[in-house]
Amino acid sequence: MSGPRDQVLTAIRSALGRRVLPEQATAALDRRLAQPAANVVPARGRLPLAERIELFVSEAQRVNATTARLPDLQAVPGAVMAYLRQANLPAAVRAATDPLLQAVPWSSEPLLQVAHGRAQGEDVVSVCAAFAGVAETGTLVLVSDAHNPVTLNFLPENHIVVLPTSRIVGAYEEAWQRLRGTLGHRRMPRAVNWITGPSRTADIEQTLLLGAHGPKQLHILLVDADTGR
């Protein structure tokens, strides 16, 4: 007796009125997978850098994210403290150890406690590094690895994300190309998170509310020079 795998595949082939695909056909499909091509990329995803940054900011704000523009990574600790102060939050964050954030001089804010590791249920604020920003919808792209646990993106109520403006691409497709450049073709980290604004729901009488299960606030720190110096 054949197993369910064979049953499903056989049923597919008989519905399509054919047998297993011949080798030439699969070779063409293999190529399609090995060299993924973009389909339709909207014009608003193909802007020069300055306009791209502007579009990213306005799209992110449309979906209730807040943004601040900083000259360099030196300014990050101060901007984080400013955020905590205006939100009346304790001076403690849990930060990813992404190389970008390792270049942040946290000690310049001696009152700020910075913990690392995956998020715990009680964490209130996280600081993460974006792999890319996508201008067309103001979307952040975050990628999981040993330095960037996914829980930081979802458990704390306040999500602060550092995004060097040089990482703002026009369209999602460019972010995929950059990721392939880092990891190689046909490979992905465990999680790639596209984040467009803070979490929300409208499940009760279509009333839009921010802060469903994920963060209530998404604050993006745009950094123009992404070196520590």
Place this chain on the structure above:
Amino acid sequence: MDSTARLFPENAHRALEDRQLQSALARFGEGFPVKRRNAIDRLPEFEALRDAGKAIKEHTLEHLDYYLEQFETKVTEVGGRVHWCTDAEAARQKILEICRASGARTVTKAKSMIGEEIGINEFLEHHSVKPVETDLGEYIIQLRHEPPSHIIVPAVHLSKEQVADAFRAAHPQFPSDRVLEEPRVMLDEAREVLRREFLSADVGITGANMLVAETGSIILVTNEGNADLTQTLPRVQIVIASIEKVVPTLEDATTILRLLARSATGQELSVYTTFTTGPKRPEDLDGPEEYHVLLLDNGRTSMLGNEFKEMLRCIRCGACINHCPVYAAVGGHAYGWVYSGPMGAVLIPNLIGVGEAGHLPNASTLCGRCEEVCPMRIPLPRMLRQLREKQFEAKLSPKPIRWGLWGWAFLARRPALYKLAMRVGVGTLGAIGRRRGRFRSLPMASGWTQARDLPSPQGPTFQQLWSARGGRRQ
């Protein structure tokens, strides 16, 4: 889930008389259609994206075996396991087996229409595993032991008072005299209750909006972030997806994502779009240790081989539902199963049989709005007509309809007789109704005249006018 689709006429009557439901449907109204329109107006490439999306799905369905095998290979490469399931029972058994092997007692769930389709919640409960829905709307209807009334807004049929009642009954840990009037307060209560479930669950079950053959990734789209907590915190993750969800590449998925949220809620993109590929990597700090994907057929391969193949392009955005005048009048529960609206009226008879769900294709005015807004350009009205034909051929439609159609066909095939019958019929009605100019009731058409008057025919028939004006037959 058990179906009451066979009772559609009764369900619809009850829905029309349900005041609370009618006010919920009125509140739902044109909100999504207006937002969709606005989002599309901001994206001039939308029509081109629809063509591209349709082409991607067509290509994938033609090579479905290849892409599923590629997907399986990639998932296995990163340490995940793929389980093929021919039907709902096989999927339920597999899920239970995985839950038992991991000693799971609590399972968090992120809204999955496939989960609804296979009735996984009742099944797990029956076997002493507690499923907890985490999408707010889905959580509310789980507390009320109801199916979703809309594929993307499952609790759209409820008022906030009904939600408050459900919370009071289900959350005895809070003071019984607490004020539960504002949606904000209810959301915060649900967030607190569910946060505990997220942190303690042993297994997380999610659906998938798409599967990517290129990388073995599954895509989940939510606004709340519940799917992400479901697939990050528990030790074991189970993904249930039907086989038509696969697309070739990340670029192909991206094209469809540009269509999905705009068509569904009118957002440019949902808040969270997550691409998950296998279990926690050795160096990762979080993520599930075990990762299972169930690939479910459950009727899809039959559709692949028949005239409803194009329905397999559906990306479950709900645009057809949001634009359907019948759905707007009766809501989702009247359809009697987990899907509703035009997509439900096509899908349900295909999945559970024309005998059970033959009424549903008749629940349409064939106005064509659904096809106009479908991002995948699925010819829903054509399919509804084909299902009506099937119902007629199987002699499942009610006798008055069959006889009426038979009588019509008899006349329509005999032009001379037709002409005569029209002349007599129109002349008689015209003569009787001349004084008032309309009929308030007509024998055998009381259903029609109950809510409106029929204008009485005036003057000659169409054919008479046509020949008087020198019109010719082609």
